[in-house]
Amino acid sequence: MITPTPLMRLVAGVWGFKTLAVGVELGLFTRLAGGRTMTVEQAAAEFGLPDRPADLLLAASASLGLLEKSGDSYRNTELAEQFLVEGRPYYFGAQVRYSDLRTYLPWHRIGEALRTDRPLTWDPESQQSMFDTADPAMLAQFWDAMFSTSSFTASALADAYDFSAHRRLLDVGGGAGAFPIEFCRRLPELRATVLDLPHVCVRARERIAEARLTGRIEAVGGDFLADPALPDGHDVILLSMILHDWDEPTNRELLARCHAALPPGGAIVVCELLLNDERTGPPEAALMGMNMLVETEGGRNYSGAEYTAWLTDAGFVDVHTVPFDAPGANGAVVARRA
Missing domain, CATH: 3.40.50.150 (Vaccinia Virus protein VP39)
Incomplete structure (x- = not known):
């Protein structure tokens, strides 16, 4: 029987991305590098979070395959250990951060882009390209994301x-x-x-x-x-x-x-x-x-x-x-x- 469950998974996709993005922003996976474990209470203390948000973040990260739980403690999965720990050869966090900071909010206006056939992350009337910007931090984020x-x-x-x-x-x-x-x-x-x-x-x-x-x-x-x-x-x-x-x-x-x-x-x-x-x-x-x-x-x-x-x-x-x-x-x- 067909159900709307696949549609709900699409709805939840943005929740998954933002959970990944905030984990990278906090440095969660880098702090758990090398097999370190962390309980909810430890996460709350280390990141300055109340217990409920700390519990929800760790549980959601585990549901996405980023953390695994043993007893009361969480550790990185191999996926997070290889690609979400800063300093690893194929660190992917720069791409996550760029997408979160640069493209996430413009995607909220995707209908506008469809109607106008114009980009949303830069202005073609005042810039020659997305690389024509006075914001060196944005360019650094972009090139770090591409390298990642x-x-x-x-x-x-x-x-x-x-x-x-x-x-x-x-x-x-x-x-x-x-x-x-x-x-x-x-x-x-x-x-x-x-x-x-x-x-x-x-x-x-x-x-x-x-x-x-x-x-x-x-x-x-x-x-x-x-x-x-x-x-x-x-x-x-x-x-x-x-x-x-x-x-x-x-x-x-x-x-x-x-x-x-x-x-x-x-x-x-x-x-x-x-x-x-x-x-x-x-x-x-x-x-x-x-x-x-x-x-x-x-x-x-x-x-x-x-x-x-x-x-x-x-x-x-x-x-x-x-x-x-x-x-x-x-x-x-x-x-x-x-």
């Missing part, structure tokens, strides 16, 4: 696609450099270039230095949409979580310039949350598309079939999709220049 999501996604992509056949990677719109950092840690022969806006390259160089890869990864300031050509001298180009920000004509133009920048035999890797060919899911890709309505002027999530058609039209051959599971992407569409 990208780090594990890069690891999953490196497991799914063999970059060892390449010697020089160009990461177009590479942000703080999470992908080349992950790849170069694995592959000692690989060199990489991050191409992004000059102020983003400052953060990229900091991350690259922290990873002790300054001699192998460089950050080059530029605008991949406005510059007449992409840097040459690379045998593989990565576009990771980039094309969903833009409309089809912009993406087709960028793919044509990628084709021109590659040598014969060079590869392109388009890493994204891909819709199925019917554009009915999966939810992560379709809902990211809705988020592009909130955050961009022309962005949306596309299917593997759409990317395949664009790459073929740009002159690429041997187009195929490599599936994997990661927070920032569920697959990569790979092709090469003939």
Whole structure:
């Protein structure tokens, strides 16, 4: 018998996100790192909460698979221990904080975005893009969030696609450099270039230095949409979580310039949350598309079939999709220049 219970689960989704977000905000999971346990009474004292809210927070976090209970005490699950403890290699808390602080409230006005087809997190009439802002804290939050999501996604992509056949990677719109950092840690022969806006390259160089890869990864300031050509001298180009920000004509133009920048035999890797060919899911890709309505002027999530058609039209051959599971992407569409 059909019931409205699945609808109630959708309603409760926002409650789950906010429970996760406040746990990250309080540092709950970081304080429980390394197997430490905490009772309701201890949580109340440590976080300055009354007993009832402390009890509800721990119980809700356990229901979401973030904590587990033994006797009267709670501890991190493996999920929280690996991804919600600050300082872990694939810490995901920065993405949670950015979503909570930057996109959560604008989503309350999603009806406005649907009616106007305009972003809600920035004003196109006074800003050239969401990155054109006088708020350095917001930009820092954004790039930390992207690095957080990208780090594990890069690891999953490196497991799914063999970059060892390449010697020089160009990461177009590479942000703080999470992908080349992950790849170069694995592959000692690989060199990489991050191409992004000059102020983003400052953060990229900091991350690259922290990873002790300054001699192998460089950050080059530029605008991949406005510059007449992409840097040459690379045998593989990565576009990771980039094309969903833009409309089809912009993406087709960028793919044509990628084709021109590659040598014969060079590869392109388009890493994204891909819709199925019917554009009915999966939810992560379709809902990211809705988020592009909130955050961009022309962005949306596309299917593997759409990317395949664009790459073929740009002159690429041997187009195929490599599936994997990661927070920032569920697959990569790979092709090469003939």
